[in-house]
Amino acid sequence: MSVITDVRFRRIFDSRGRETLEATVETARGFRGTAGGPSGESTGTHEVQAFPKGGVTEAMATAARDLRPALVARDVADQAGFDAKLHEVDGTENFSRIGGNTATALSLAAALAHAAEDGRTLAESLGAAAHPSQWPAVVGNCLNGGRHAIGGPDIQEFHAYAPDATPLEEVRAAIAVHRAVGEAIHKAYPTLALGRGDEGGWVAPIGNIEALEILTAACASVRDTTKLPVYPGLDLAASEFYSDGKYRYKDRTLDSDGQVAFVAELVDRYDLRYVEDPFDQEAFGPFAQLTAAVGSKCLVVGDDIYTTKRSRLGRGIAEKSSNAILIKVNQVGTLTDTLATVALAKANGMATVTSHRSGDLPEGWLAHVAVAFGSAGLKCGLLGGERVAKLNELLRLGGATEAPH
Ligand code: PGA
Ligand code: ZN
Numbered sequence: 001m002s003v004i005t006d007v008r009f010r011r012i013f014d015s016r017g018r019e020t021l022e023a024t025v026e027t028a029r030g031f032r033g034t035a036g037g038p039s040g041e042s043t044g045t046h047e048v049q050a051f052p053k054g055g056v057t058e059a060m061a062t063a064a065r066d067l068r069p070a071l072v073a074r075d076v077a078d079q080a081g082f083d084a085k086l087h088e089v090d091g092t093e094n095f096s097r098i099g100g101n102t103a104t105a106l107s108l109a110a111a112l113a114h115a116a117e118d119g120r121t122l123a124e125s126l127g128a129a130a131h132p133s134q135w136p137a138v139v140g141n142c143l144n145g146g147r148h149a150i151g152g153p154d155i156q157e158f159h160a161y162a163p164d165a166t167p168l169e170e171v172r173a174a175i176a177v178h179r180a181v182g183e184a185i186h187k188a189y190p191t192l193a194l195g196r197g198d199e200g201g202w203v204a205p206i207g208n209i210e211a212l213e214i215l216t217a218a219c220a221s222v223r224d225t226t227k228l229p230v231y232p233g234l235d236l237a238a239s240e241f242y243s244d245g246k247y248r249y250k251d252r253t254l255d256s257d258g259q260v261a262f263v264a265e266l267v268d269r270y271d272l273r274y275v276e277d278p279f280d281q282e283a284f285g286p287f288a289q290l291t292a293a294v295g296s297k298c299l300v301v302g303d304d305i306y307t308t309k310r311s312r313l314g315r316g317i318a319e320k321s322s323n324a325i326l327i328k329v330n331q332v333g334t335l336t337d338t339l340a341t342v343a344l345a346k347a348n349g350m351a352t353v354t355s356h357r358s359g360d361l362p363e364g365w366l367a368h369v370a371v372a373f374g375s376a377g378l379k380c381g382l383l384g385g386e387r388v389a390k391l392n393e394l395l396r397l398g399g400a401t402e403a404p405h
Contacts, residue, residue, distance in 0.1 A: 001075045002117050003028045007106070009063045011056055012036055014359040015386040016198060019056045021063070022361075023105035025113040027076050033112025035365060037101025037330055038357035041198065042147045042156060042237045044281055044304035046312060047331040048100035059099040067098060067106065076114045083107055083336035095333045103333035108365055111335055122365055123397055126335075126372035135398060136375045137163030138391070139233060139274060139353060140174035140382035142181045142218070143204070143211050144197025146237050148358050153208045154249045156237035158201065158215045160222075160382070161274040161299075162230040167398030171382075171391050173222055173230040178202075178382045180218035188214075198358040200383035207251060216270045233274025234266070239304050242280040260289045267294045274377070276301040276326060276353075287321035299324045299376065301353055307331040310341045317348045324351040324376065329369065342373045353377035360386040364393030371397055 006026040014020050014036075022036035039050055052058045070089050074082055086106060090098045115125035124130070139159050146156030160177035162170040178201070185194060185204045197203045206214075215232045222230050238247060238259070247254045254262055256279070263278040275294075279286045281304035291300045303326035306312045313325055325345050329338045345352050354370035354377070362385045370378040371394070378394060381387030 002077060002114075004072055004074050004076050004110070004113070007068045007071045009060050009102075011060060012361070014039055014361055015384060016359040018359055020101055020359075020361070021056055021059055021099075021105055023063070023102070023109040025071075025076065025106070025109040027113055027117055029117060031113050031116040033109040033114070033116060035105050035108035035112060035363060036361045037104045038361055039101065039330075039359040040328075040357045041359065042240050042304070044239070044307040044331065046281070046307040046309055048095040048103070048333045050101045050330065051099040052097060059102045062098050063102050067102070071106070076110060076117060079107075079111055079114065080336050082110050083334035086334060100330055100333040104330040107334040107336070108329070112365065121397065122368035123371045126369065128368070128372040132371060132374070135167050135170070135394070136354070136370045136378040137161055138167075138170040138174045138394075139377045139379035140178065141199040141201040142178045142215060142382070144199055144201035145208075145211070146240055148199055149197035149201070149203040151205050152197065152203045153206060153211045154241050155208045155211070155234055156240065157199065157235035157276075158211050159233035159235065159274060159379075160215075160219060160230050161233040161377075162228065163273070163376075164229055167394045169226075169228050171395065173226055173228040175382050176222045176226065177215070177218045177230055180221055181214055184214045184218060196383065199356075199381040200387050201381070208249065212266065212270050231273040232270050233272055233276075234278075235276035235303070236263070236278045237304070238277055238279050239281045256283065256286050260286050260293070263290055264293045267298050272298055274299045274301065277303045277305065279305070281305045284315060284319045284321045287316070288319050291320060291322050295323045299351060299353070301326050303328075303355070306341075308338060308341050310337070310344055313341055313344055313350075317344070317350065322350070324353055326379070327352050327354045327373065327375065328357060330357065335369075338369075346374070351376035353379050355379040356381060356387070356390065362386045362389040364389050366390045367393035367397060370394075
């Protein structure tokens with residue numbers, strides 16, 4: 001048994017410059033794990049609450065007063081017991097007393113400390129094969145809209161989806177698409193000052209269809225030059241523009257059936273291989289209609305609809321709502337809760353895509369959990385230190401070393 005001797009908390013900043021909290025777990029043998037809690041902007045209604053009412057200040061005070069004494073002297077190898085203790089001390093349904101970000105930071109810090117004790121990577125410690133036969137596809141944000149980019153398209157994220165290659169090839173292909181998208185926008189609007197959104201994708205005052213045309217052409221040109229499979233994908237984050245039973249785009253308003261037909265047509269026309277949250281977060285039925293229509297050729301991914309919750313995934317499985325689920329640890333707050341959802345997905349043949357948040361941190365643990373979960377995708381953006389940290393960690397796991405010359 002290796003005992004936890006100290007638990008500390010620190011106020012830090014995320015990639016949007018907002019305050020969050022990081023935790024350090026230290027063991028008797030002097031090993032440490034440190035992790036922070038990332039934050040979403042287009043959060044799902046069913047996520048745990050990131051911070052208590054009093055924000056980071058209250059989270060820090062509660063953690064020091066109530067959590068530290070409950071966690072010191074525990075066995076660091078007992079992740080399930082550690083995570084259960086977080087729930088016990090919190091005592092609410094949604095971590096609203098200690099804060100979901102406190103729980104996430106602690107759960108990951110404990111897992112990292114345990115891995116360090118054993119001299120293993122987090123991925124190995126969580127059960128990943130030393131040489132996985134299949135690496136997660138890189139799902140990388142090339143163009144931002146919605147709540148992640150002021151003045152951009154209504155659709156929140158335009159992705160390069162790069163599967164079925166080595167981590168290095170996937171990262172290269174996805175970044176090449178990002179670059180080609182930037183060049184295409186610059187060519188179409190030579191005097192426009194181009195910026196980047198919260199997840200590192202380009203921001204430009206263009207519509208959804210124009211953005212898709214540019215993305216699709218960029219993917220095709222990268223496929224041509226690299227011979228690597230890289231295809232367009234979307235996260236519509238449709239709950240953000242759904243109200244009173246309608247999907248309200250700047251240039252069109254669609255009812256539920258209209259939205260099913262519109263998205264199915266986009267999948268066909270642009271050969272989309274990845275479509276996330278094309279419907280409102282309660283729309284299990286329309287999700288199932290789309291999955292029946294395009295699920296054989298495209299990952300239909302549920303994010304806000306499931307919020308990584310086992311019970312909501314259970315409903316999605318029963319109703320055949322999607323063929324994939326997005327996994328974000330801080331939507332449920334602990335590794336143990338996340339693992340339970342991943343296990344249910346696996347048992348039912350549903351793919352998992354492990355994901356960052358729009359307000360993230362320059363930490364690499366996400367790549368480890370994606371590999372350990374056997375995820376079909378790692379969705380972590382492409383540019384910006386907090387995104388590159390995860391891609392580079394995937395490369396380290398992928399053994400991308402080159403002989404000296
Ligand atoms: P969020 O966005 O982190 O702001 O929730 C990411 C996503 O919707 O996938
Ligand atoms: Zn999403």
